[in-house]
Every structure is written in structure tokens, then in C-alpha cells.
Amino acid sequence: MITGNIEGVRNRILEELEAIFEIKTAKYAFLDTAIVDIMLKITKELDREISVLVDRKGKVLEVTVGDSSAVSMPLVELRDNKLSRVRVVHTHPNGNPKLSALDISALIKMKLDSIIAIGASDHPQVVMGFLTVENQKIHVEATTPMELDDAYRFNVLDRITYNEGLLQEAEDLEEDEERAVLVGLDSEDSLVELRELAKAADVPVGDVVFQKRATQDNATYVGKGKVQEIGEALQLSRSNMVIVDDELSGSQIRNLEDELGVKVIDRTTLILEIFARRARSREAKLQVELAQLKYRMSRLIGLGTVMSRTGGGIGTRGPGEQKLEIDRRKIRDRVNDLKNELKKVVAIRSVQRESRDQNGIPRVSLVGYTNSGKSTLRNALAEMASKDAIVKNKVLEKDMLFATLDTTTRAIALRDSRVVTVTDTVGFIRKLPHDLVEAFKSTLEEVVYSDLLIHVIDGSVDDCYSQAVTVDQVLEEIGAGEGMRIIAINKVDKGKSYMTEELTKLYGDKYPIIEISAKMGTNLKALIELLSDTLPDDLVTLELLIPYDMQKLAAQIHDKGNVISEEYGEEGTLIQAKLPKKEVHLYEKFRRGGEK
Ligand SMILES: Nc1nc2c(ncn2[C@@H]2O[C@H](COP(=O)(O)OP(=O)(O)OP(=O)(O)O)[C@@H](O)[C@H]2O)c(=O)[nH]1
Numbered sequence: 278m279i280t281g282n283i284e285g286v287r288n289r290i291l292e293e294l295e296a297i298f299e300i301k302t303a304k305y306a307f308l309d310t311a312i313v314d315i316m317l318k319i320t321k322e323l324d325r326e327i328s329v330l331v332d333r334k335g336k337v338l339e340v341t342v343g344d345s346s347a348v349s350m351p352l353v354e355l356r357d358n359k360l361s362r363v364r365v366v367h368t369h370p371n372g373n374p375k376l377s378a379l380d381i382s383a384l385i386k387m388k389l390d391s392i393i394a395i396g397a398s399d400h401p402q403v404v405m406g407f408l409t410v411e412n413q414k415i416h417v418e419a420t421t422p423m424e425l426d427d428a429y430r431f432n433v434l435d436r437i438t439y440n441e442g443l444l445q446e447a448e449d450l451e452e453d454e455e456r457a458v459l460v461g462l463d464s465e466d467s468l469v470e471l472r473e474l475a476k477a478a479d480v481p482v483g484d485v486v487f488q489k490r491a492t493q494d495n496a497t498y499v500g501k502g503k504v505q506e507i508g509e510a511l512q513l514s515r516s517n518m519v520i521v522d523d524e525l526s527g528s529q530i531r532n533l534e535d536e537l538g539v540k541v542i543d544r545t546t547l548i549l550e551i552f553a554r555r556a557r558s559r560e561a562k563l564q565v566e567l568a569q570l571k572y573r574m575s576r577l578i579g580l581g582t583v584m585s586r587t588g589g590g591i592g593t594r595g596p597g598e599q600k601l602e603i604d605r606r607k608i609r610d611r612v613n614d615l616k617n618e619l620k621k622v623v624a625i626r627s628v629q630r631e632s633r634d635q636n637g638i639p640r641v642s643l644v645g646y647t648n649s650g651k652s653t654l655r656n657a658l659a660e661m662a663s664k665d666a667i668v669k670n671k672v673l674e675k676d677m678l679f680a681t682l683d684t685t686t687r688a689i690a691l692r693d694s695r696v697v698t699v700t701d702t703v704g705f706i707r708k709l710p711h712d713l714v715e716a717f718k719s720t721l722e723e724v725v726y727s728d729l730l731i732h733v734i735d736g737s738v739d740d741c742y743s744q745a746v747t748v749d750q751v752l753e754e755i756g757a758g759e760g761m762r763i764i765a766i767n768k769v770d771k772g773k774s775y776m777t778e779e780l781t782k783l784y785g786d787k788y789p790i791i792e793i794s795a796k797m798g799t800n801l802k803a804l805i806e807l808l809s810d811t812l813p814d815d816l817v818t819l820e821l822l823i824p825y826d827m828q829k830l831a832a833q834i835h836d837k838g839n840v841i842s843e844e845y846g847e848e849g850t851l852i853q854a855k856l857p858k859k860e861v862h863l864y865e866k867f868r869r870g871g872e873k
């Protein structure tokens with residue numbers, strides 16, 4: 278009996294198909310040539326797919342008209358790690374032998390021995406897909422398209438029994454782990470970065486699909502054909518999630534999810550997710566949650582407008598719409614709570630900042646593209662020049678994006694015993710969602726109020742120039758474009774990209790440039806020297822008379838400042854010295870001529 282979509286199919290054709298049941302296929306071959314001939318002939322006549330179910334002995338169990346997913350499974354018990362002992366061989370009327378997303382999902386779901394597609398054209402080619410095991414996971418392997426003759430010579434049985442062996446040996450096959458297919462339009466570079474972002478969020482990447490086009494498709498971001506390709510990539514790489522390289526509207530997300538049947542998230546959502554995982558201070562956590570909620574709300578509104586445009590008739594305020602309303606209200610409430618809490622935290626912080634201001638300690642901030650080595654540099658400087666042990670508090674330095682989410686400040690000592698604070702900041706990144714720049718403004722406020730910025734650049738990558746420009750843009754945007762700056766070209770131990778020359782052209786006239794390796798400690802002393810030279814001198818010249826019974830104090834002055842002259846008088850030692858401004862109050866009682 279022929280199954281499937283046989284409506285309107287003439288008896289003559291059905292009879293020809295019936296003949297397939299009588300033809301036995303040799304054990305090792307994928308299908309007998311006579312069967313393939315009939316399948317190809319009828320596919321052409323009907324312009325429909327013909328599908329044949331064959332068991333491992335070469336016996337045909339079913340012949341179906343229509344797509345292969347319509348094949349009904351024989352009653353085979355599918356125990357774990359065992360294949361179904363049947364394979365599906367079918368034609369593709371469009372002539373393309375490549376396995377479709379449906380083919381692959383049938384292979385996996387029915388644990389078929391194999392799925393084999395024959396492109397029905399004047400020059401038919403064959404692709405075979407098999408289940409195998411890779412890294413403790415079920416994996417689909419597909420052959421490249423073969424000529425029919427080669428396909429007949431291919432020993433399918435060998436391959437199947439070998440793979441089944443692998444399946445049986447494998448214990449605890451992991452299946453439900455998240456894995457993503459990345460999709461982008463912009464540039465391949467941007468996709469490389471998206472891959473790094475996915476890594477930072479601990480999401481393995483199954484495959485990458487790129488479409489060169491200038492604008493997004495309003496409905497599905499990429500074009501129709503690409504959506505199908507994404508579907509295939511999902512199946513082939515066994516991924517269960519799509520990450521898109523741009524911001525999507527609520528309706529784009531919904532359309533893609535409908536068509537692909539997996540979770541779809543956009544670049545911003547991914548970045549927010551990473552921020553959420555890395556945020557450590559109360560303030561950063563609040564800011565991230567706020568940004569996430571705002572973003573989610575804007576997507577909900579997107580959905581809402583779609584609904585109200587299509588609605589207006591029956592059931593305009595159906596359960597879906599009401600739920601959206603409730604969601605929106607809940608989010609709005611939470612946003613207000615967060616904003617209030619954030620205000621308090623920010624108030625506390627500005628008090629802290631004021632007290633630091635009064636200390637008169639110059640502030641240095643490390644800025645730079647993510648992964649440029651800011652945290653490594655801050656640690657190295659702190660270790661080298663810290664005055665007390667408390668400063669040893671190490672920050673996360675990982676080869677991951679956004680290892681640092683909080684601005685973390687440490688004190689270090691310069692020449693002349695001057696102390697400066699060095700603040701590590703969040704790494705910048707291209708296409709930083711605007712909401713996020715807003716949300717992080719108070720974290721970056723530190724940067725705005727800094728006396729000097731050290732712009733750390735990973736000089737080992739060719740992308741360094743455009744990364745530096747991105748950083749400049751963000752600095753401009755937050756109002757930190759002016760002011761003193763040192764350009765630190767980092768990672769020189771890894772070798773310099775030719776693009777560092779362009780950096781010299783860009784910055785050479787404006788800022789001092791120094792090449793360093795934060796990791797190896799190369800040139801860090803010189804960097805501290807440069808800092809001492811570049812920062813405004815906050816030393817004050819004092820004339821002091823120190824009584825002879827207070828020689829400890831005299832020793833301290835030698836320690837902390839630069840002694841210009843020293844005379845021994847009747848009442849004590851007359852010292853002229855440069856001392857840090859903030860310590861002036863310690864010597865108030867002994868001052869002679871006052872500040873100079
Ligand atoms: N070879 C080499 N690697 C370095 C150097 N400096 C930093 N790295 C490495 O680069 C990676 C990133 O360093 P981080 O200090 O975390 O970079 P970051 O700029 O703080 O990154 P974010 O906090 O994500 O913005 C780490 O694996 C470091 O070990 C260097 O001078 N040479």
C-alpha cells in the first residue's frame with residue numbers, strides 16, 4: 278500500500294510505486310538502482326517527494342508520496358542509545374540533494390539509521406545523513422553530495438553499525454544544553470564579536486549564518502530563504518537558540534520564533550544578560566535590572582502595537598492583550614522601585630566621592646575596549662605601587678568580556694610619595710545599546726570626574742584602531758572627551774599590529790603614548806613616571822621649623838616629601854620641603870613662611 282498524499286494520483290502511477298515493495302536491496306547498498314529509477318521517474322511526473330522506508334536487511338517497509346516526515350514509524354522499540362534499524366530514502370523534487378531541516382529533525386526524532394536524500398534532476402546527486410556521537414553529544418553527520426554511482430558503492434551498513442557502536446558506548450548523552458546559532462547582517466567582524474559575547478554568557482555556538490544585506494527585513498530580520506537556512510543550521514548543529522546580531526523588534530522576535538520553533542534573542546538582550554551575570558555592586562545590579570526591564574518593556578510595547586493594528590474586531594481585549602497589560606504594569610512598578618533604590622545608592626556614592634575630593638587625591642581612570650587589559654593593568658599597578666596591604670584586593674581578570682562590571686578603585690603611590698587612585702572601568706564595546714549607556718552613566722561618572730584617563734588599547738589585534746575610535750566616541754558621549762589622557766598600547770609581548778602605527782598618527786600630537794605589557798610588567802615603571810609627569814603637581818612647598826625633640830617628624834618629612842634645604846638653627850631644624858597638599862595639616866603647627 279502506498280501511503281501519504283496520494284489524492285489525485287493515477288492508478289498507473291500507484292501500481293508502479295507498488296512494484297518497489299517487490300525489489301530487494303542488497304544489504305550494504307543504500308537502495309537498489311531499480312527502486313531509485315522508479316522514485317526519480319515518479320517524482321518528476323508528480324512533482325512530489327517519494328519516500329521509501331527500508332530496514333537493515335534491505336526490505337522495503339513503506340512507500341510514501343509527500344514529505345518524508347509523513348513516514349509512519351514501524352513498531353520498533355526505541356531503547357536508549359539504539360537506532361531504529363530503518364532508514365528513509367527520499368527524493369527532493371527541487372533537485373537539491375542537501376538535507377532539509379525537516380530531514381534532520383526526522384533523523385534525530387525517529388533515531389533513523391540514516392536519512393538519504395536524492396536531488397531529482399537530470400544529474401541526480403545523493404546526500405546521506407547519519408547519527409553519531411561527538412563530545413558526548415548526539416551529532417548529525419552529513420556526507421557531501423555524491424554521484425549516484427558513488428552512492429551505490431557507499432557501504433551504508435558499515436557506517437550505521439559503527440555509529441551505533443559509538444552511541445552504545447556513550448554514557449549520559451547530554452541533550453538539553455543551550456547552544457546557539459548566531460545570525461548577522463552587518464559585518465563578519467561584528468559576528469566574531471558576537472561569538473565572544475556568547476562565550477562570555479557561557480552559550481556554546483553551534484553555527485553562524487551571515488547574510489550580506491543593507492537593511493533588516495521588517496518581519497524576520499533576514500530574508501525568507503535565510504530563515505530556512507537558519508532552520509537547517511539549527512538542526513545540523515543541534516542548537517536550540519538563535520542569537521541575532523542587532524536589536525530586534527517584538528514582532529521580529531515573535532515571527533522568527535514562530536518559524537524556527539526555538540528561542541530567539543537579540544544582541545542587546547545578550548549583552549544585558551552578561552551584564553546581569555557579572556554585576557557585583559548593588560548599584561551595578563540595580564542598573565542592569567533596570568536596563569533589562571526597560572528593554573523588555575519596549576519589546577512588549579512592540580508586540581502590543583502589532584496586536585492593536587491587527588485587532589479592533591472580535592476579542593480585542595482577549596486574554597493575550599490583558600496579560601500584556603498586566604505584564605506591562607508589573608514591569609512599570611518594578612522599574613519605579615528600582616529607580617528609587619538607585620537614587621539612594623547614587624546619593625551614597627556621591628557622598629563618598631565628595632570626601633575623596635576633599636582629600637585632594639588625583640583620580641586616574643583606566644578606560645578602553647573590553648578585553649584590552651584594564652583590570653590586568655590595574656592589578657599590576659596596584660601590586661607594584663600600593664602602599665598598604667589592603668590594596669591587594671584583586672579584581673577579576675579573565676579572558677572574557679566584561680570581566681569587570683563595577684568601577685573598582687585602588688590607591689597607588691607615584692614618585693614624590695604622591696598618591697593617586699586608579700579606577701578600573703567597564704569595557705566599552707561597539708553597538709552599546711543606548712539604554713545601556715544611560716544606565717551605566719553613573720558607573721562611568723567616575724570617568725567624567727577623573728583628573729586623567731589612561732586609555733588602554735590591545736595593540737596586538739588589527740582591530741585596535743576601530744576599537745580605540747569606539748572608545749573615543751563613548752567618552753565623547755558621556756562628556757569625558759576633554760581632559761588629560763595617556764594612551765597605553767598594551768599586550769606588546771604578543772607583538773604589535775601594523776594598525777598601531779595608525780594609532781600613533783591619531784594620538785601622537787595630542788597625548789603621550791606608551792607601549793606596555795600589563796601581563797609581563799613591561800614598561801610599567803615608565804608608565805608610573807609618565808603619570809607623575811602628566812598629572813598636575815599637587816605638592817606644596819613648606820618652610821618648617823621642627824624642634825630638636827621632634828626629630829621623628831623630620832625623618833617623616835624626608836620620607837614623604839622632597840627636601841629642598843635643611844638648616845640647623847637654635848630652636849630646631851629649619852626645613853624647606855615639597856609635601857603632598859593633603860598632608861599640609863599635619864605640619865600646620867610648625868610652619869614658617871606658609872605656602873609658596
Ligand atoms: N599577552 C598579554 N595578555 C594580556 C596583557 N594584558 C592583559 N592580558 C590578557 O587579556 C585578557 C583580558 O584582560 P583584562 O584585564 O580582563 O581586560 P579588561 O580590559 O579588564 O576587560 P573587561 O573588564 O572585559 O573590559 C586576559 O586574559 C589577560 O590575561 C598583556 O600585556 N599581554
Ligand SMILES: [Mg+2]
Nearest residue numbers: 651652680681
Ligand atoms: Mg576588566
